[in-house]
Amino acid sequence: MSQAPDASVSAAPAAPPGEFDLIARYFRRPAERALLGVGDDCALLQAEADQQWAISTDMLVEGRHFLAGTDPRRLGHKALAVNLSDLAAMGARPHSFLLALALPAADEAWLEAFSAGLFELAGQHGIELVGGDTTRGPLNLCLTVLGLVPAGSALRRDAARAGDDLWISGVPGEARLALGHLRGEWTLEAAALEHALARLEQPTPRVALGLALRGIAHAAIDVSDGLLGDLGHVLRASEVGAEVRADALPRGPVLAAQPEARRRACQLAGGDDYELLFTAPAARRADVLTAAAAAGTQVSRIGSVHAAPELRLIDAAGRSIDTEFCSFDHFALP
Amino acid sequence: MSQAPDASVSAAPAAPPGEFDLIARYFRRPAERALLGVGDDCALLQAEADQQWAISTDMLVEGRHFLAGTDPRRLGHKALAVNLSDLAAMGARPHSFLLALALPAADEAWLEAFSAGLFELAGQHGIELVGGDTTRGPLNLCLTVLGLVPAGSALRRDAARAGDDLWISGVPGEARLALGHLRGEWTLEAAALEHALARLEQPTPRVALGLALRGIAHAAIDVSDGLLGDLGHVLRASEVGAEVRADALPRGPVLAAQPEARRRACQLAGGDDYELLFTAPAARRADVLTAAAAAGTQVSRIGSVHAAPELRLIDAAGRSIDTEFCSFDHFALP
Numbered sequence A, B: 001m002s003q004a005p006d007a008s009v010s011a012a013p014a015a016p017p018g019e020f021d022l023i024a025r026y027f028r029r030p031a032e033r034a035l036l037g038v039g040d041d042c043a044l045l046q047a048e049a050d051q052q053w054a055i056s057t058d059m060l061v062e063g064r065h066f067l068a069g070t071d072p073r074r075l076g077h078k079a080l081a082v083n084l085s086d087l088a089a090m091g092a093r094p095h096s097f098l099l100a101l102a103l104p105a106a107d108e109a110w111l112e113a114f115s116a117g118l119f120e121l122a123g124q125h126g127i128e129l130v131g132g133d134t135t136r137g138p139l140n141l142c143l144t145v146l147g148l149v150p151a152g153s154a155l156r157r158d159a160a161r162a163g164d165d166l167w168i169s170g171v172p173g174e175a176r177l178a179l180g181h182l183r184g185e186w187t188l189e190a191a192a193l194e195h196a197l198a199r200l201e202q203p204t205p206r207v208a209l210g211l212a213l214r215g216i217a218h219a220a221i222d223v224s225d226g227l228l229g230d231l232g233h234v235l236r237a238s239e240v241g242a243e244v245r246a247d248a249l250p251r252g253p254v255l256a257a258q259p260e261a262r263r264r265a266c267q268l269a270g271g272d273d274y275e276l277l278f279t280a281p282a283a284r285r286a287d288v289l290t291a292a293a294a295a296g297t298q299v300s301r302i303g304s305v306h307a308a309p310e311l312r313l314i315d316a317a318g319r320s321i322d323t324e325f326c327s328f329d330h331f332a333l334p
Helices: A019-027 A072-090 A108-124 A174-182 A190-201 A207-212 A227-238 A252-256 A260-269 A282-295 B019-027 B072-090 B108-124 B174-182 B190-201 B207-212 B227-238 B252-256 B260-269 B282-295
Strands: A043-045 A051-061 A093-103 A128-136 A140-150 A164-169 A220-223 A241-245 A275-281 A299-306 A311-314 B043-045 B051-061 B093-103 B128-136 B140-150 B164-169 B220-223 B241-245 B275-281 B299-306 B311-314
Touching: A019 A108, A019 A128, A043 A093, A043 A128, A051 A072, A051 B093, A051 B140, A072 A093, A072 A108, A072 A140, A072 A190, A072 A207, A072 A220, A093 A108, A093 A207, A093 B051, A093 B140, A108 A128, A140 B051, A140 B093, A140 B140, A164 A282, A174 A190, A174 A252, A174 A260, A190 A252, A207 A282, A220 A227, A227 A241, A227 A260, A227 A275, A227 A311, A252 A260, A275 A282, A282 A299, B019 B108, B019 B128, B043 B093, B043 B128, B051 B072, B072 B093, B072 B108, B072 B140, B072 B190, B072 B207, B072 B220, B093 B108, B093 B207, B108 B128, B164 B282, B174 B190, B174 B252, B174 B260, B190 B252, B207 B282, B220 B227, B227 B241, B227 B260, B227 B275, B227 B311, B252 B260, B275 B282, B282 B299
Parallel strands: A051 B128, A093 A128, A128 B051, A241 A311, B093 B128, B241 B311
Antiparallel strands: A043 B051, A051 A140, A051 B043, A093 A140, A164 A275, A164 A299, A220 A275, A241 A299, B051 B140, B093 B140, B164 B275, B164 B299, B220 B275, B241 B299
């Protein structure tokens, strides 16, 4: 992110509020954790020798990841939250982030609200903006996050083992329930909508849980594309299979009030909740529950991992449920 | 970048070529430098204890940073080149990168050419793709690059000192000359256009020069927004001023054949050449030239740094030139 606040040297005449002014006004904060933050060609970062960097990037496009007109404060929260969720799924401690932003126009009210939502969540996680880019273009938010994890402690997708329990944090499916309302697929009552919409627009990244699960959980992934689809990624990477008990999925009152087919579709195939799906040895059940309590996050045991490489969904009576639920795919879906 | 190649476990029916297939086909390469590359929630990276990470992100938007219909192979090159240029300007050695990509459609021919251009340049610099994201949306390329620099050796913008020489690599202005032709501002002859267009669409990041200048140069910046504007960033960060000798700017035959006003505008205010602008003590002139020769890059001494915080542009006779040349601003310009 190039910027030039408080220009006293300039080869240029005074311009209307432009890229550099906007960046300085809304996105420049002093670097505390970085050796060098916003304002040079690159940021400079250094870690302790026994730490590894976890890094991830996510792009949010208007009309695809959020609807036009989404409250910019909530959008600032969400853009960072979905990236923090990737750190959570590795068991990494958030350190810093970069923000590249394409905007149709330099809308100050929008920028003020967006940056407020962004930095509020950043402050909660002690993470700082160290660089970025702004440009004019169709609304697009691309964040890159960096976290730290002790060498060998990351929760990887390929670490699930036969005999592991399968766990999920929180209540999966509520974000998809809100999306269905916004899309006109069904109608929620006001209170249910408010609850579900907050889950869609302001997901809570399970950072504390990811940290608490280091040394306990085997594999972890954040559910962004749908529970079964994301579970499939873990199973393939780990070369194992799993059995999921559909009725073991935690519902909460809002989902519990929905028809079974809708509820099941939201819970199994809906993304955007950013809950953690993880596996842990059956012998560590008590440790998982202690870690979750310490992190202040509900967790539910929803199935088990098996050696046979297939994914089986069963009902309360243990009968197989056929499922057409597929992972969200940004290109395959309409 | 979530992906699921070679699915043997799936809760989903076979889908048309989707996000995961595309990523696997065009962007998945084995990790050699990363501890963990593409395929998990985050990549994992570790550096030697005496190394610092330099990190930067740049977003390229169709119609803003490249014209619709730009050869995708050249675009793949450019998207990485402009990011490598930021590492060059810090004197950092490229290590790895992440790619977030919004595409209007899953166009395989485009992806094949784009990835070929991208990985060709990546291979030249021994840099590997460690993560990313793909989604549907208006064409947008957001890259994040990581490089390594020994602690304390980075070429920072705030390190220019009074008494430094001012240097530029290569021939600045040729990219802007090509852009003017494409915009219909002027017309270039075929040979001149071909030369200038290659500079616009396939800039050479001055990585080798940046590395060679460590321990010799004081401050450095890559010229992406225009020579005078980017110089202004260095001067403000370093709290110094400078005198630039307009006629000391290297021209090459294509620029030399242009009318003076056009040539000067292209050279002083044109961006997109991604040349390195740097300062070095006058006592190190021979070392600068030796470093540049070792890097195989032409450098030219174009002015000097002064304590007085103003930027003065002079002609061959030492007379001041008034200038309206301002830095490119993605929001302030139409």
